Amino acid sequence: MKLSSQAQAFVLHFGEMGSRWGFNRTVGQMFALLTIHNKPVNADQLAEALKISRGNVSMGLKELQAWRLIELHHQPGDRKDYFTASGSIWDLARTVFEERRKRELDPTLTLLRQLLLTEPRDEQETEAQKKIQEVYSLLEMLDQFANTLSKLEHKDLAKLMKLGSGLNKLLDLKAGAKAKKPGK
Amino acid sequence: MKLSSQAQAFVLHFGEMGSRWGFNRTVGQMFALLTIHNKPVNADQLAEALKISRGNVSMGLKELQAWRLIELHHQPGDRKDYFTASGSIWDLARTVFEERRKRELDPTLTLLRQLLLTEPRDEQETEAQKKIQEVYSLLEMLDQFANTLSKLEHKDLAKLMKLGSGLNKLLDLKAGAKAKKPGK
DNA sequence: CTTAATTTTCAGAAATTTCTGAAAATTGTA
DNA sequence: TACAATTTTCAGAAATTTCTGAAAATTAAG
Numbered sequence: 310m311k312l313s314s315q316a317q318a319f320v321l322h323f324g325e326m327g328s329r330w331g332f333n334r335t336v337g338q339m340f341a342l343l344t345i346h347n348k349p350v351n352a353d354q355l356a357e358a359l360k361i362s363r364g365n366v367s368m369g370l371k372e373l374q375a376w377r378l379i380e381l382h383h384q385p386g387d388r389k390d391y392f393t394a395s396g397s398i399w400d401l402a403r404t405v406f407e408e409r410r411k412r413e414l415d416p417t418l419t420l421l422r423q424l425l426l427t428e429p430r431d432e433q434e435t436e437a438q439k440k441i442q443e444v445y446s447l448l449e450m451l452d453q454f455a456n457t458l459s460k461l462e463h464k465d466l467a468k469l470m471k472l473g474s475g476l477n478k479l480l481d482l483k484a485g486a487k488a489k490k491p492g493k
Numbered sequence: 494m495k496l497s498s499q500a501q502a503f504v505l506h507f508g509e510m511g512s513r514w515g516f517n518r519t520v521g522q523m524f525a526l527l528t529i530h531n532k533p534v535n536a537d538q539l540a541e542a543l544k545i546s547r548g549n550v551s552m553g554l555k556e557l558q559a560w561r562l563i564e565l566h567h568q569p570g571d572r573k574d575y576f577t578a579s580g581s582i583w584d585l586a587r588t589v590f591e592e593r594r595k596r597e598l599d600p601t602l603t604l605l606r607q608l609l610l611t612e613p614r615d616e617q618e619t620e621a622q623k624k625i626q627e628v629y630s631l632l633e634m635l636d637q638f639a640n641t642l643s644k645l646e647h648k649d650l651a652k653l654m655k656l657g658s659g660l661n662k663l664l665d666l667k668a669g670a671k672a673k674k675p676g677k
Numbered sequence: 678c679t680t681a682a683t684t685t686t687c688a689g690a691a692a693t694t695t696c697t698g699a700a701a702a703t704t705g706t707a
Numbered sequence: 708t709a710c711a712a713t714t715t716t717c718a719g720a721a722a723t724t725t726c727t728g729a730a731a732a733t734t735a736a737g
Contacts, residue, residue: 313618315608319625322604329515329597333725344628345621352684362727367685388682388735398627402635413513420506424499434497437529441503443582444528450650451586466634517695536714546697551715572705572712 310358316345331409335361336369349382349391399463407459414452421445494542500529515593519545520553533566533575560592583647591643598636605629
């Protein structure tokens with residue numbers, strides 16, 4: 310497994326960014342490598358290419374499988390497990406996106422919902438509740454938004470991309486549609 | 494600074510989630526506390542309420558100021574610095590969102606742009622370039638999307654929220670508009 | 678069943694991040 | 708200016724996360 314300097318840069322970068330995206334450096338590197346490399350790769354090759362221990366590769370593959378980001382293949386006459394990134398780039402992004410939504414938004418929404426159920430006992434708590442309600446509304450909207458986004462098919466995505474700055478124009482459109490209606 | 498059990502739960506939770514949202518536990522707690530508490534709070538009060546060292550509070554406040562999430566106030570006849578969360582909940586969310594976009598997307602876009610400039614030297618590299626291009630297109634779209642979102646005013650947000658599952662309906666609307674005229 | 682190839686596990690090592698607290702620096706007041 | 712209140716800094720301690728590598732477990736072939 311010789312990596313071109315391009316691939317090398319790509320892999321190292323996704324290692325560094327990995328932590329921001331929800332996995333650690335080596336998992337990020339493994340994922341990046343499987344993504345740019347179009348041939349299936351086995352664990353020993355990963356360990357060698359990334360200069361990390363075999364055990365670490367095993368753990369990383371397990372994690373990537375839990376995220377459903379990679380899939381297992383076999384080469385005829387070879388007992389080793391081979392892996393590739395699963396699905397299109399958009400599929401992968403969507404999976405990561407969805408997973409992050411689950412981890413970053415859902416637990417908070419659950420807690421805030423609980424907090425909103427209890428009656429405020431004094432002025433101070435009433436004020437706090439108001440804030441909690443605001444945070445809740447906002448996060449719920451983000452959650453629905455993310456949820457919808459992650460359900461989009463590839464063709465819907467293409468639609469969005471064609472619109473250029475997307476949301477901007479969509480909002481304009483909405484404003485236009487609203488303006489046509491009488492009243493208010 | 495006595496925290497109600499509600500406030501307590503809120504603060505502790507945002508501490509735990511903090512790392513997922515880009516800051517560490519104590520910074521998350523400090524931010525949460527300043528967010529639910531409507532009176533200005535000073536550093537000693539934070540240290541006491543969160544049971545952390547005065548030095549840690551100082552560092553955390555510095556970080557929150559760098560993010561522009563809090564602002565400084567003064568009480569007449571008191572030399573201490575007092576802090577509040579700055580702006581509305583939506584302002585805060587937008588700031589966090591924007592900051593994360595900068596940290597998570599921009600550096601990657603910059604690298605990928607560079608990688609796309611160099612000519613592929615063989616079949617292998619040509620394939621890699623294709624993948625890089627795909628990743629680039631996707632992330633660029635996400636970036637524009639996030640950028641637009643973070644520029645939305647509060648009233649635009651309200652507009653979006655009224656639409657319920659937002660994007661879903663917007664996309665329907667768009668499809669309708671393209672086909673002919675919206676009937677809804 | 679036995680054996681060899683392969684993968685997984687996990688205790689402890691290494692690396693990284695966060696936190697403390699005392700000392701240094703800064704600030705406001707007299 | 709001198710001084711006390713307050714904030715900041717930062718070296719090292721503590722906590723947490725990641726990684727290694729050898730041993731255990733699993734798997735497939737003969």
